[in-house]
Amino acid sequence: MSASPAAPSATKPPVTVLGLGLMGYALADALLTAGHRVTVWNRTAAKAAPLVERGALLAPSVREALEAGPLTIACLLDYDTQRALLEPAAGALHGRTLVSLTNGSPAQARETESWALALGARYVDGGIMAVPHQIATPEAFLFYSGAQDPFDEHRTTLSVLGTPHYLGPEVDVASLYDLALLSGMDMMFAGFFHATAVATSHKGTTASDFAPHLVTWLTSMLGMVPLMAADIDSSGPPAYSQTLDLVRAAARNMGDAAREAGVRADHFDRTVAELDGRIAAGETEYTASTAVDRLRVPARG
Ligand SMILES: NC(=O)c1ccc[n+]([C@@H]2O[C@H](COP(=O)([O-])OP(=O)(O)OC[C@H]3O[C@@H](n4cnc5c(N)ncnc54)[C@H](OP(=O)(O)O)[C@@H]3O)[C@@H](O)[C@H]2O)c1
Numbered sequence: 001m002s003a004s005p006a007a008p009s010a011t012k013p014p015v016t017v018l019g020l021g022l023m024g025y026a027l028a029d030a031l032l033t034a035g036h037r038v039t040v041w042n043r044t045a046a047k048a049a050p051l052v053e054r055g056a057l058l059a060p061s062v063r064e065a066l067e068a069g070p071l072t073i074a075c076l077l078d079y080d081t082q083r084a085l086l087e088p089a090a091g092a093l094h095g096r097t098l099v100s101l102t103n104g105s106p107a108q109a110r111e112t113e114s115w116a117l118a119l120g121a122r123y124v125d126g127g128i129m130a131v132p133h134q135i136a137t138p139e140a141f142l143f144y145s146g147a148q149d150p151f152d153e154h155r156t157t158l159s160v161l162g163t164p165h166y167l168g169p170e171v172d173v174a175s176l177y178d179l180a181l182l183s184g185m186d187m188m189f190a191g192f193f194h195a196t197a198v199a200t201s202h203k204g205t206t207a208s209d210f211a212p213h214l215v216t217w218l219t220s221m222l223g224m225v226p227l228m229a230a231d232i233d234s235s236g237p238p239a240y241s242q243t244l245d246l247v248r249a250a251a252r253n254m255g256d257a258a259r260e261a262g263v264r265a266d267h268f269d270r271t272v273a274e275l276d277g278r279i280a281a282g283e284t285e286y287t288a289s290t291a292v293d294r295l296r297v298p299a300r301g
Pocket of ligand 1: 018019020021022023024025042043044045047075076077078081085101102103104128129130131132
């Protein structure tokens with residue numbers, strides 16, 4: 001349940017939120033609770049009703065939403081949706097700040113910044129590292145990048161949503177970090193799903209039985225991340241190293257265990273094939289640096 005909003009404050013700047021999906025709603029709700037005058041717009045206007053009951057203003061159009069104040073936070077399905085909504089009202093962005101918290105690629109961040117600057121707007125790109133119920137709690141953090149002046153000007157307002165990490169004036173860095181973290185999360189969940197499929201092939205083992213073991217194991221392994229990161233950054237001898245023979249043997253075992261459990265083993269088959277190639281080429285050592293290097297696509301000459 002939402003907290004009661006503080007009375008809109010004369011000292012807290014007004015904010016517009018475009019998009020009241022699960023995340024946009026949580027953002028608007030948090031700003032309202034913090035005492036900002038919040039103007040909202042959403043394609044499905046009915047979603048605004050509980051916010052309006054608590055004091056938010058529902059703008060009848062995107063243009064009027066933009067015109068309601070100096071700062072608009074957009075949180076929509078994707079950048080195509082965002083642009084399609086903003087384009088017809090683009091003139092209203094002149095002299096105002098647009099902060100996009102819509103998830104998008106670094107290229108979309110660069111393109112949106114150019115578009116916004118050409119309109120005389122100020123633009124900050126952001127990435128939300130939280131799920132809606134974490135907004136405005138200590139777990140929530142957000143990346144921002146782009147022009148520093150508008151970020152500094154609105155930092156206090158943006159801090160309501162979660163801890164802001166400003167990553168500098170290159171506008172595409174926030175989305176790069178955001179998508180890198182999402183990629184890590186995606187692969188972690190893929191690992192959880194695979195491990196669970198394997199473990200629950202044992203009759204009588206449920207996912208809930210197995211999950212605490214996985215959590216303990218992954219938590220312990222997370223302690224290695226900073227050590228491996230230091231290895232990747234260093235040109236000296238690595239602190240973490242295994243032989244490729246050992247890593248290949250483990251990958252074969254993981255593939256065989258999956259097959260035996262009736263679970264797809266294609267990830268491990270690809271890993272074994274890749275390691276076969278490296279071993280055949282004379283490589284012997286598996287380190288964090290070589291693991292990262294092997295992921296890089298060679299630049300086209
Ligand atoms: N949910 C999360 O956990 C989470 C976490 C981090 C970042 N994000 C990012 O936040 C953004 C919004 O996510 P969400 O969870 O709020 O998604 P959502 O619940 O699916 O909401 C999507 C929003 O986009 C609007 N929309 C979709 N298609 C539209 C169209 N053709 N024209 C106009 N409006 C349209 C929806 O309007 P209607 O209400 O009218 O459908 C709604 O406001 C996404 O970029 C997402 O990646 C979400």
